[in-house]
Amino acid sequence: MFYTATYIxxxxxxxxxxxxxxxxxxxxxxxQVILDTIRAALDLPIETLAPPPPEQFEQEHQRLLLHKLSQKVDELEAFNAGLATINAELEERIAARTAELAEANQRLRDLNAVKDNLLAITSHDLRSPLGAIQNMAELLLDDETLNDDNRRLVTSMAGSASRLIAMVSTMLDLSKLEAGKVQLEPIELRASAVTHQVLDSLLPSAKAKHIDLLLEVLPKEPTICADWVKLAQILSNLLS
Incomplete structure (x- = not known):
């Protein structure tokens, strides 16, 4: 027996x-055609597979459809209930993680505030004595009676003080950069003037290391627009 869905x-x-x-x-x-074909195939008497009345057949058909529909509705409700439970758990986890992240961010902000305050205090407390040491060392270097050994020691002292001042300035600049508080003050200047100032500050340490610092300036040097202090810091970091 062959039962096909084709209409050709x-x-x-x-x-x-x-x-x-x-x-x-x-x-x-x-x-009726289906039943008659099955009877013929099985060689059964007609009364054995008598079809039910149309009303009974329709009622049974509707009952089966309603039963299947009820099963699908129950499955869908169970699925929706499980999905709601999963969503509730996810929302709780997200809320917990959000609270943890907010707490961690607050701790980071507090630590950054402590760091900024510490840097500000440190820079203020270090700049003054370091500047005094550098100035005194430069005054001693102007003394012509200073012998070579002492001059070498004073030169090293001046260079060390200069480097420490530069390190303090760099730390402050990094802190301001992270906080987005760096302000530039661009002016028209000549790069050779800034470079000459930087070389003068590095000259004592360069002499102590027997290093010659030379500056060659173009005959027609153009002016540039830059922040004098920041440009000097960049050149000092590159040369020191």
Missing amino acids: EPETHSLAASLGVSYLLTKPAEP
Whole structure:
């Protein structure tokens, strides 16, 4: 027996014949035709497979459909309940993580505030004595009676003080850069003037290391627009 959903009867009959099918049913098929074909295939008497009354058949059909529909509704409700539980758990986790991140961010802000305050205090407390040491060392270097050994020691002292002052300035600049508080004051200047100032500050340490610092300036040097202090810091970092 062959039951097909195709509606093209010639092709169906050809396929059934090639497969050796004796009984062929094609859609749409009436219930009575289906029962008669089954009776013939099973060689059963007609009363054995008598079709139910149409009303009973329709009621049973509707009952089965309602049962299947009820099962699907129950499955959908169970799925929605499980999904709601998962969503609630996810919301709780997200809320917990959000609270943890907010607390961590607050701790970071507090630590940054402590760091900025410490840097401000440190820079103020270090700049004054370091500047005094550097000034005194430069005054001593102007003393012509200073012998070579003492001059070398004073030169080293001046260079060390200069480097420490530069380090303090760099730390402050990094702190301001992280906080977004760096302000530039661009002016028209000549790069050679800034470079000359930087070389003068590095000269004592360079002499102590027997290093010659030379500055060559172009005959027609153009002016540039830059922040004098920041440019001097950059050159000092590159040369020191």
